[in-house]
Amino acid sequence: MGRGTITGAIWINIGALLYFCGACTALLSFSVPEEVDKGTVVGNLAKHLQVAVSELERRDLRIVSGSFKKYFDLDLKAGTLYVCDRIDREELCPNSEKCFLNIEAMLSNPLHLHRIEVQITDINDNAPYFLEKEINLNISESSSPGERYLLPMANDADSGNNGVKSYKLSSNEYFLLDIQSGGQHSESAELVLQKSLDREKNAASHLTLVAFDGGKPAKTGTLKITVHIMDTNDNAPVFSQSLYKVKVLENTPLQTSILTVSAEDSDEGINSEILYSFIRRGNINPDALFSINPDTGEITVIGQIDYEETAAYDIRLQARDKGSPSRSVHGKMLVEVIDINDNIPEVVVTSLMSPVKEDAKTGTVVALVTVTDKDGGKNGITSAQVIGSVPFKLKLNYKNYYSLTVDGPLDRESVSHYNVTIYAIDEGNPPLSSTNVIPVHISDVNDNAPNFSDSVVNVYVKENSAVGTNIGIIMAQDPDEAENAKIMYSLLGNFSKNIPISSVLNINSQTGEIICLESFNYEELKTFQFKVQANDSGVPQQSSNVTVNVLILDENDNNPTILAPYSEHGSVNSETIPYSAEAGYFVAKIRAVDADSGYNALLSYHL
Ligand SMILES: *[C@@H]1O[C@H](CO)[C@@H](O)[C@H](O)[C@H]1NC(C)=O
Ligand SMILES: *[C@@H]1O[C@H](CO)[C@@H](O)[C@H](O)[C@H]1NC(C)=O
Ligand SMILES: *[C@@H]1O[C@H](CO)[C@@H](O)[C@H](O)[C@H]1NC(C)=O
Ligand SMILES: *[C@@H]1O[C@H](CO)[C@@H](O)[C@H](O)[C@H]1NC(C)=O
Ligand SMILES: *[C@@H]1O[C@H](CO)[C@@H](O)[C@H](O)[C@H]1NC(C)=O
Ligand SMILES: *[C@@H]1O[C@H](CO)[C@@H](O)[C@H](O)[C@H]1NC(C)=O
Numbered sequence: 001m002g003r004g005t006i007t008g009a010i011w012i013n014i015g016a017l018l019y020f021c022g023a024c025t026a027l028l029s030f031s032v033p034e035e036v037d038k039g040t041v042v043g044n045l046a047k048h049l050q051v052a053v054s055e056l057e058r059r060d061l062r063i064v065s066g067s068f069k070k071y072f073d074l075d076l077k078a079g080t081l082y083v084c085d086r087i088d089r090e091e092l093c094p095n096s097e098k099c100f101l102n103i104e105a106m107l108s109n110p111l112h113l114h115r116i117e118v119q120i121t122d123i124n125d126n127a128p129y130f131l132e133k134e135i136n137l138n139i140s141e142s143s144s145p146g147e148r149y150l151l152p153m154a155n156d157a158d159s160g161n162n163g164v165k166s167y168k169l170s171s172n173e174y175f176l177l178d179i180q181s182g183g184q185h186s187e188s189a190e191l192v193l194q195k196s197l198d199r200e201k202n203a204a205s206h207l208t209l210v211a212f213d214g215g216k217p218a219k220t221g222t223l224k225i226t227v228h229i230m231d232t233n234d235n236a237p238v239f240s241q242s243l244y245k246v247k248v249l250e251n252t253p254l255q256t257s258i259l260t261v262s263a264e265d266s267d268e269g270i271n272s273e274i275l276y277s278f279i280r281r282g283n284i285n286p287d288a289l290f291s292i293n294p295d296t297g298e299i300t301v302i303g304q305i306d307y308e309e310t311a312a313y314d315i316r317l318q319a320r321d322k323g324s325p326s327r328s329v330h331g332k333m334l335v336e337v338i339d340i341n342d343n344i345p346e347v348v349v350t351s352l353m354s355p356v357k358e359d360a361k362t363g364t365v366v367a368l369v370t371v372t373d374k375d376g377g378k379n380g381i382t383s384a385q386v387i388g389s390v391p392f393k394l395k396l397n398y399k400n401y402y403s404l405t406v407d408g409p410l411d412r413e414s415v416s417h418y419n420v421t422i423y424a425i426d427e428g429n430p431p432l433s434s435t436n437v438i439p440v441h442i443s444d445v446n447d448n449a450p451n452f453s454d455s456v457v458n459v460y461v462k463e464n465s466a467v468g469t470n471i472g473i474i475m476a477q478d479p480d481e482a483e484n485a486k487i488m489y490s491l492l493g494n495f496s497k498n499i500p501i502s503s504v505l506n507i508n509s510q511t512g513e514i515i516c517l518e519s520f521n522y523e524e525l526k527t528f529q530f531k532v533q534a535n536d537s538g539v540p541q542q543s544s545n546v547t548v549n550v551l552i553l554d555e556n557d558n559n560p561t562i563l564a565p566y567s568e569h570g571s572v573n574s575e576t577i578p579y580s581a582e583a584g585y586f587v588a589k590i591r592a593v594d595a596d597s598g599y600n601a602l603l604s605y606h607l
Contacts, residue, residue, distance in 0.1 A: 028105070030081065031119040034089035039082050042072060042118055045105060046079025049114060053079040060108040063116070065101075068092075072103060072118065081116070089120045090157040097159050124215025126157040128164045134224035137191070141199040142232045148178070151189040154211030154221045161214035164221075170208040175227070177209070191225070199229040200266040233271040233323030237263035239331040244317075246299075247336045250307040258290075261297040263319035263329060271323035279316040279330065286315045290335075299333070307339040308374040341379040341428025346372045347436035355441035358412040366392060367404040367438055371424045379428035387423045392440065394422065404438065412442040413479040446484035446538025450476035452546040459514070462553045463522035471505075474512045474548060476534035484538035487512075492531035492545060501530040514548075522554040523595045558595035560603050 030043040045061065046053045056076050063074055063081070073084040093099035098119070105114040130152055137149055156163045167189055169177035175191045182188075189209070207225040212218045239261065246259045265272035276297040278286040289303035290313075297319075313335040320328035351368040360366075373380040384402060386394050391408030404420065418440040425433035452474070459472035478485040489512045495504040506515045512532070528550050535543040577587055594601040 028114055028116045029119065030116065031121055032083060032087070033121045033123050034087045034099075035123055035125055036083050036087070038084055038086070041075075041078075042081040042083060044079055045074065045081050045116075049105065049107065049112075051079070051107065053077070058109065060106075062106045064104045064106060066103070068101070071101060087120055088125075089122055090126060092120060094157070122159050122162050124158055124162040124213060124219060126162070126213075127219035128154040128156040128211035128213050128221035130154050130209075130211070130221055130223040132223070134226065137225060137227045138230050139193070139197065139227055140230045140232060141197040141234065143193055143197060145193050145195050147193045149191040149193075151177075151191055151209060151225070152223065153187060153189055154223070156211075156213045156219075156221075158213060158215070163213055164211050165214035165218070166212045168210045168212065170210075172205055172207055173202075174205055175207060191227075197229050199231050199268065200235060202229065203268075204228050231268040231271050233267055233321060233325070233327060235266045235271075236327035236329045237265040237272075237274050237319040237321055238329060239263045239317070239319060242332070244331065244333040245336070246333065247338050248301065248305055249338045250305045250340045251342060252301045252305050254302055256301045257298055258301060258335070259299045259333070261292075261299065261317060261319075261331060261333065263297070263331070265319075265321045265327075267321065267323065271321055273322045274319050275322065277318050277320070279318050281316055284314075286313065289313070290315070292317070305337055307337045307376060308343065310337065311339075311376065312336050339376045339379050341375055341426065341430070341432055343374040343379075344432040344434045345382040345384075345424040345426050347384065347422045347424045347434060348372065349436070349438055352438065354439065355443035356406065356410065357445050358410045358442045359445045359447065360406045360410060362406050362408065364406040365403045366406060366420075366440055369394065369402040369404055369422060369438075371400045371402065373424075373426050373432075375426065375428065379426055381427045382424050383427075384422055384424040387421050387435070390418050390420055392418065392420050410442050412444050412481070413448065416442050418442070444481045444484050446480055446536065446540065446542055448479045448484070449542035449544045450478045450487045450534035450536055452476045452532075452534065452544060454546070456547045456549065458549045458551055460551050460553055461516060461520060463555050464519050464557060465516060467517060467519060469516050469519075471514050471516055471550070472548075474507070474514060474532045474546060476512075476544065476546070478534075478536050478542075480536065480538060484536055484542075486537040488535045488537065490533050490535070492533050493529070495528060495530070505530070507532060520552045522552045522597070523558065525552060527551050554597045554600050556596050556600035558600070560592045560594040560601075563591040563593060 028048050032040065032042045046056055051059055056079055061074060061076065063072060069085065071083060071085045071087050072081050075082055089099045101118045101120060103116045103118065105116055132152065135152065139149065154164050167177060167179055169175065174194055174197060176194055178190045178192050180188045205227040207227065209223040209225055211221045240263065244259060244261055248258050261276065263274050265274055275294045276292050277294060278290070278292055289301065289305065290299050291302045292299050315333040315335060317331035317333055318328050319331065320326050348370045349367050350370055353366055356364065356366050371382045371384045373382050382400055384394055386392055391406060391410060392404055393407040394402045395405050396402055420438045420440050421435050422438060423433060423435045425431050457474060461469070461471045474489065476487055478487055488509045489507050490509060491501045491505060491507050493501045495501045504516065504518055506517055507513065529547060531545045531547055533543055533545045535541055577585065590605060592603050594603055
């Protein structure tokens with residue numbers, strides 16, 4: 001016990017001695033601390049038995065231990081009782097407050113028995129200890145301050161003051177130690193939660209509980225306490241970005257991955273496992289075009305991305321944890337569609353004024369043309385022009401509205417129909433182009449007079465031809481068409497003074513056939529002239545004329561006539577010829593004439 005010294009300290013309990021004296025021959029009480037060295041004297045038996053040391057041998061002093069092991073022996077020379085083996089109080093008297101060893105001392109000659117009671121006093125040779133070196137506690141992070149958790153108690157084999165006296169908990173933020181003391185064996189130790197827990201800040205607390213005994217110096221025992229904070233689903237997932245922006249080419253192939261979104265949840269386990277999804281809002285259903293992998297957040301294209309249909313998508317995302325109840329968060333994703341030059345410019349003729357009169361002036365509008373391109377930006381900016389050499393051009397009215405106008409002289413007689421090719425091209429890279437052919441018909445204007453192939457025409461007619469003889473055809477051409485080319489012929493001029501030509505000749509107004517209404521006598525009239533006028537039927541009318549020379553051909557319709565002096569018809573003239581006339585004598589000259597001409601008038605004479 002605390003007051004005893006370890007060696008050589010012998011304390012006789014006089015009171016006990018006196019008390020026990022009446023019941024037995026003698027009762028000696030000694031006290032010795034446990035664990036003293038061998039040889040430590042417990043008490044002077046000789047003195048207490050009142051036997052001289054020199055007598056001890058003769059009296060044959062012995063000690064008799066009971067059933068237990070022999071701890072003590074006698075030194076007969078000194079008359080003392082000493083410790084001869086290690087004494088462990090805790091082994092001898094486990095769990096008891098007091099510990100006594102009873103032995104008997106026996107003296108012979110005469111015989112005396114003495115009971116000796118040796119109290120084994122406690123020394124602080126045992127430290128407090130916990131049955132387990134460490135314990136684990138699972139505490140929910142939703143626990144409220146004030147909640148209590150029972151802790152194991154320490155044991156100490158020593159007794160009394162050397163037993164467990166106090167506990168101390170390592171200093172920490174969250175827990176206090178509360179020892180409820182209801183006497184030696186009804187003590188309890190509890191951890192008391194002091195403030196709210198947050199697993200996300202501090203997932204575990206490592207505490208140490210130290211038990212102290214009352215010895216001096218005190219011995220200690222330590223228990224390691226690991227407090228695991230069990231997660232509750234108190235955190236919602238958080239997206240890594242408040243807004244995800246991504247650009248996607250239109251016509252992106254299906255299954256192309258465009259973005260991976262991610263959210264973090266600071267909880268643990270399934271409370272932090274996240275499922276991703278799209279949120280359907282109004283009539284916007286992102287699932288038609290995009291697919292989000294619920295586990296990875298990877299977003300892929302699953303539909304036709306058409307810039308012309310939608311240039312940007314504003315999509316809402318959701319990240320939901322698998323806790324119960326689960327928590328979720330909303331995110332935003334903006335998908336900007338990048339236009340691809342996938343639409344060709346279209347040339348649309350909104351109004352076509354065809355046919356166009358051939359006398360249309362430069363600048364006359366022939367058609368209204370619109371060029372459209374569904375693409376956006378540069379891909380949708382177009383320009384257009386007329387290609388090929390045609391007398392037309394495109395004039396920009398505004399934006400992409402054009403007029404096709406006349407840009408040069410038109411002549412139906414040369415070109416009556418144009419295929420005007422309009423070429424439109426956009427500014428994409430590569431550019432797309434298209435052409436559209438506008439058929440333009442040129443309508444006739446009576447801009448050509450009938451045309452005779454020659455300015456003067458000679459026709460020949462035999463004299464004495466019968467009335468009604470066709471003496472020729474006078475024809476003109478008119479390159480115009482239809483009425484503008486329909487020619488009427490008429491005669492112009494006088495046959496002779498005051499006799500109109502129409503009383504001598506007739507012309508078929510349709511065919512230009514000329515028929516004579518008289519027969520002609522070459523010997524009277526060799527030639528005459530008139531004009532044929534050709535009028536077309538256009539408005540205004542155009543006309544032209546041609547001079548026709550009629551040449552009358554001689555027929556041999558006249559006999560030669562011999563002229564006077566032998567001219568009197570049927571009479572015979574005589575010439576006096578001298579008898580002396582010799583051969584070669586000139587008799588007379590015979591003259592004859594023929595009214596015809598040419599060969600018809602070439603005369604030969606015969607006798
Ligand atoms: C504490 O929780 C863990 C799992 O987190 C479990 O393996 C262990 O058995 C629990 N311990 C107690 C004492 O409930
Ligand atoms: C114009 O196009 C039409 C149809 O393609 C064709 O029949 C016609 O001959 C073309 N005309 C000209 C003057 O090229
Ligand atoms: C009239 O016809 C002639 C011959 O057919 C031709 O040479 C001439 O160019 C034409 N004149 C006009 C004005 O058409
Ligand atoms: C043709 O005859 C008419 C009378 O029939 C006359 O008035 C006119 O002057 C004549 N023309 C010419 C050119 O001689
Ligand atoms: C033909 O044209 C001329 C001149 O334009 C006109 O004087 C004449 O009357 C016309 N003739 C016919 C038959 O129409
Ligand atoms: C005949 O034509 C010429 C020129 O082509 C013209 O000068 C003349 O006036 C015309 N004559 C008539 C009678 O139309």
